[in-house]
Amino acid sequence: MKYDVIVIGGGPAGLAAAHAAWQDGCKSICIVERDKELGGILNQCIHNGFGLHFFKEELTGPEYAGRFIDMLGETGVSVRTDAMVLEVTPDKQVHVVSTAQGYEILEARSIILAMGCRERTRGAIGIPGSRPAGVFTAGAAQRYLNIEGYMVGKRVVILGSGDIGLIMARRMTLEGAKVLACVEVMPYSGGLTRNIVQCLHDFDIPLYLSHTITDIQGRDRVERVIVAEVGPDRRPITGTEMTFDCDTVLLSVGLIPENELSRAAGLEMDPRTNGPVVYENMETSIPGVFACGNVVHVHDLVDFVTAESQRAGHAAAAYCAGHTPAAAPLLPLKGGNGVGYTVPQHxxxxxxxxxxxxxxxxxxxxxxxxxxxxxxxxxxxxxxxxxxxxxxxxxxxxxxxxxxxxxxxxxxxxxxxxxxxx
Amino acid sequence: MTQIICITCPKGCHLQVDEENDFRVTGNNCPRGETYGKNELQNPVRTLTSTVRLTGARTPRLPVKSSAPLPKGRIFDAMRLLDEVSVAAPVRCGQILLPDVFGTGVDIVATKSFDAAQS
Structure with a gap:
């Protein structure tokens, strides 16, 4: 099978990119999505607050995804769900495996990488202690609760104050769990201020800044965690330990762009974003291969993912129409004092x-x-x-x-x- | 005088609201902060999002929301109402599942469409 544009990932980034490319007259587009449905992580983000910039109204995650899925339904973009991309080659072959079609090699003139990101796990941050059941990433708990209908615990301590952790503090509380504390190693929260207020303050959940979990105890299931204050060097201070009796620990300790395919394809990567290096139109170091959304850098707002992905979709359509920008003059961009990274990089x-x-x-x-x-x-x-x-x-x-x-x-x-x- | 943080936008202004002075708001950087500050102390409201039981679809939960913000003090009561709701697929996004909760004029509506699962 040959397409003009293959979009890898059917979350908000892939949906917006495919739709933008279609609008520009590109009529041979395929989205490959590994889940059973389109929408990506928005399907489990049942809270509201999405779409204020793009749709000028406050939507829930499923509503935001639903609007794009409906818009895409009016196009001729083909969609393969339940299909996993194993490899993307520099000459733009896409190796896909699915139960329905078996192993296929699709060919594209242009590829848009929209694989999103995944959560850092306990292994990534090395919390000491035993290995009982009851330690989840916040997003995994969110999926269990909002999609599968399964409560992961009753007494919860949340490590990290990222937005998913804050949202889950509220969600678990509404469903009857007791959230004992949200523990953040940095002296400031990693989440949006509005989420601190409406997810923690509203329910009197204490936020311990400059604190971390130093031990997780329990034999079969989590029984308690030890929390200690940390110094400016982020090392625990002896004598400040507190014990929380809990059965669940949720981790909201950061997201990592999911770039196995990008690396294997040989794309130039940016160690600061953990994503591909991109030009002004979201093109990567391989001409005709574009990237957008959380696979490039982790966003807070889906509205900005949509805007960035539309740029990638428009650019992919232009590439297929034969428009390639001159390589020079080129302005490289760097992050200086206080700036972690920039996107684009060139x-x-x-x-x-x-x-x-x-x-x-x-x-x-x-x-x-x-x-x-x-x-x-x-x-x-x-x-x-x-x-x-x-x-x-x-x-x-x-x-x-x-x-x-x-x-x-x-x-x-x-x-x-x-x-x-x- | 009560200190609150405005949640209207990401700036997070620290507001002082003076209950004894007609809920006068200071510390706000824009008019929306004033509105938020006045409402938050007199009649705080929140939009509720949750899930209800879903049968006959591929997955067992249907995401829902309140069609407008509900009084903050009734949020847990509303959660208990949702425990009793069960919806059979197919269901459409925006479909009203519980009309006029607590006489507030606010409905509980589905936020996602589900087709009936093929058996």
Missing amino acids: IRMDNAKDGVSLFFRVRAVYRDARIVVRDDSGAQIAAYPREHLAPGEMESIKLPRVLLEKASGALTVQIEEGGDQK
Whole structure:
């Protein structure tokens, strides 16, 4: 089978990318999805708060996914669910295995990688203690509860204050569990402030900042955890231990872009994002292979995943129509002081006629600071004042074409504080 | 005077609401903070999302929401109402499952469509 565009992953990123490519006149598109239905993780995110930017109304996860699934249903995009991609080759073959079709090799002119991300597990953070049942990632517990209808526990301690953990604190409480504490190793929360308020404060669930779990105890099932305060070096402080009698530990300790296929295909990767290096139109280091959504960098808001994925879909359609941007001039982008990474990592000037939007995360909490873009000579290209910056919230700035044209050499995006700035 | 954090947007303004002064709001950076602050102390509301029993579909739970925010104090009562709800597939997104909860005019509606499972 041969398609113009094959989209790997049918979550919000893949849905938006496929739809955008179709709208641009690309009529041979296939989405390959490993689950039994489209929608990805939105299907288990039954809470609301999605879509405020894109649909201008507050939707639940299934509603947001449902809108895109309906939109796609009016197109001729073909969909293969229950089908797992095993390999993507640099010459754009996609190896797929499914119960229905067996082993197939699909060919594409363009590929959009939209595999999303997965959760860090207990193994990834190395919590000491025994290995009883009752330790789940927050997202796994969310799937058990919201899709399978299975409560994973009654007395819960949550490690990490990422948004999924906060959402699950509320969800488990509503379903009758007692959430004893949310424990965060950093001095600030990893989740959105609104989630701290409506998921923890609303239910009087204490948030212990600068604390971590130092021991998980129990023989067959979790029986208790030990929580201790940590110092500025994030090491536990002896003598500060607290014991919580609980049967469940939920982990909300970060997400990792799922890039086995990208690495095996030989794409250039960015160690800071754990995702592929991308150009301004979400094209990767292999021409005609695009990537979008959480496989590139982990987002907080699905609306931004949609916007980014539409860019990838439009770009894939343009590629199939024979439009390839000139490789030079090229502006590389770097994260400077306080900026962990930038997406995209490179801007091809030929393809930035209307300027370009940059996305990044800051490394610490800032008040009344400025996002400053400087070029190789140190000259300030642009500055954006911000009242509030936090690692839990992705930042974006728009660089107009006229400013890009002023830059010489690589651009650095950094955070600058204090008064006497030039 | 009560201190609360505004949840209208990610900025998270720290509001002071003065109950003895007609719920005057300070600390807000925009008008939405004032509205939130006044409402939060006089009549706090939250949208409820949960699931109800679903039969005849591929999976056993149907996600639902309240069609508008409910009084915060009635959220756990509403959860108990949902325990009694069972829906048979097919069901459409937006379908009303429980009309006019507690006389508030707010409905409980499905947030996902399910076809009947092929047996």
